[in-house]
Amino acid sequence: MANRVQIPTNNSALIAMIADEDTVTGFLLAGVGNVDLRRNTNYLIVDSKTTVKAIEDAFKEFTTREDIAIVLISQYVANMIRFLVDSYNKAVPAILEIPSKDHPYDPAHDSVLSRVRYLFSSESVSSGRR
Amino acid sequence: MGSLSSSLRQGWLELSSARHSMGNSRISSVLFDMKPHSSATTVDLTVSLPVNVPHTTQPHFSLLKWGSRGDEKSPSVEVDGKTPSQASSCSGRTICGLLLLKCGRRRSKALSMFGALVPPKLRVAQGSFETSLEAIIEIANTRSTILSALGRLQTVDLRS
Numbered sequence: 001m002a003n004r005v006q007i008p009t010n011n012s013a014l015i016a017m018i019a020d021e022d023t024v025t026g027f028l029l030a031g032v033g034n035v036d037l038r039r040n041t042n043y044l045i046v047d048s049k050t051t052v053k054a055i056e057d058a059f060k061e062f063t064t065r066e067d068i069a070i071v072l073i074s075q076y077v078a079n080m081i082r083f084l085v086d087s088y089n090k091a092v093p094a095i096l097e098i099p100s101k102d103h104p105y106d107p108a109h110d111s112v113l114s115r116v117r118y119l120f121s122s123e124s125v126s127s128g129r130r
Numbered sequence: 131m132g133s134l135s136s137s138l139r140q141g142w143l144e145l146s147s148a149r150h151s152m153g154n155s156r157i158s159s160v161l162f163d164m165k166p167h168s169s170a171t172t173v174d175l176t177v178s179l180p181v182n183v184p185h186t187t188q189p190h191f192s193l194l195k196w197g198s199r200g201d202e203k204s205p206s207v208e209v210d211g212k213t214p215s216q217a218s219s220c221s222g223r224t225i226c227g228l229l230l231l232k233c234g235r236r237r238s239k240a241l242s243m244f245g246a247l248v249p250p251k252l253r254v255a256q257g258s259f260e261t262s263l264e265a266i267i268e269i270a271n272t273r274s275t276i277l278s279a280l281g282r283l284q285t286v287d288l289r290s
Contacts, residue, residue: 012172012194015263021159026141026259028162029252031170031196031240035163042169045159069173069191070270091277092175092189094270099135101142107131112273119280 013069016062016093017043018055018077020100027072042068046077056081068093076103078111086111134265141258148252156244157252163243170236171195171263188278193267195260196233 015032017024024043027033034042044050044058059081062071075097078085088095088111099105107113149157174192241248241256 012169013175014169015171015173015266022142022145023138025157025159025162026138026145026255027263028243029240029256030259030263031236032263033163033167033240034169035166037166039164039166041164069175069189070266072266091187091274092177094189094191094273096266096269096273098266099131099138105131105135112276115280116276119283 013093014042014065014067016065016068016071017073018046018058018062019043019072019074019098021045021047022101023072023074023098046074052080056084059084063088063090063093063095065093070094070096072096072098074098074100074103075105075109076100079109082109086114131269134262134269137258137262137265141255141262144251144255144258148249148255151249151251152244161243170197170240171260172197173267189274191267191270191274193263195263196236198229198233 014034015027017027017032019027024045028043032042042062044055046055055077059071059073062068069092071093073085073095077100078095078097085095085097095111097105097110145157172194174194176190176192177187178190179187237256241252244252
C-alpha cells in the first residue's frame with residue numbers, strides 16, 4: 001500500500017466473545033476458543049442470570065488483554081453496558097457489535113456508526129452556520 | 131453486516147437442528163473444553179502508519195482459520211520455511227495435502243467436545259460460523275478504516 005508503513009504486531013491474536021450460549025458455541029466450533037493455564041477463557045456466556053457487573057468486568061478484561069485483537073459482543077449485551085462501549089476509543093482490540101438470535105442488529109445503536117452520524121451532524125450544523 | 135447476519139442465522143438454525151437430533155444435554159456449554167488449550171483460529175494483526183498523516187495508526191486484521199491463511203482450497207501457511215507456491219510442484223501438493231489434513235484434524239477436534247459421533251448438521255453449523263468469522267474480519271477492517279478516517283477528519287477540523 002503506497003505511503004504506508006506496515007508493522008506486524010501480533011500474528012496469533014485471539015477473538016474474544018461476550019454473547020449468548022448459541023453464539024459462543026458456534027464460534028467455539030469454528031476454533032476460536034482459548035483457555036490459558038489459569039483456566040481463563042476468551043469468552044463470557046451471557047444468560048438471564050448474568051449480572052451487568054459481570055459483563056462490565058469481562059468487557060474491561062478483554063479490552064485490556066494484549067493477546068486479544070477483536071471483541072465480539074452481542075448488540076443486546078452491548079446495550080446493557082452502552083456507556084462503557086461508547087466510551088471505548090482504542091483501535092485495538094476492535095469492538096464489534098453482532099446480532100443475536102432474538103435481537104437483530106440495529107445500526108442506530110452501533111457505537112462506531114453513532115460516532116460517524118454525530119460527526120456528520122455536527123459538520124452539517126457548523127457548515128450551516130458559516 | 132447483512133452477510134454476517136445471514137451466516138449467523140444459518141449457523142443458529144443448524145445448531146438448533148443438531149441439538150434437536152442429539153438432545154439438549156449433548157450440545158451445552160457444560161461440555162466446553164476447559165482444559166488449557168490455545169485457539170486454533172486466530173487473527174493476524176498488522177498496524178499501518180500512513181506516512182502523510184502523522185500520529186495515526188490503522189490496524190489491519192487477517193484471519194488465520196485453523197492456523198492457515200486463506201481458504202482450505204488454497205491454504206497459504208509456510209511448512210518447513212516454504213509456502214506451497216515456493217516449493218516444487220510435487221512437494222507443493224504434498225504441503226497442501228498436509229495443511230488440509232492439519233485443518234481437518236483441528237476441525238474434528240473442535241467438534242469432539244460434543245462427542246465422537248456428531249450429526250452432519252453440527253458440521254454444517256461449524257462451516258456457517260467459519261463463514262461468519264470471515265465476514266467479521268471484513269467488518270473489523272472496515273471499522274478500522276472508518277475510525278482512522280474519523281480521526282483524520284477530527285484532526286483537520288481542529289486545525290481549521
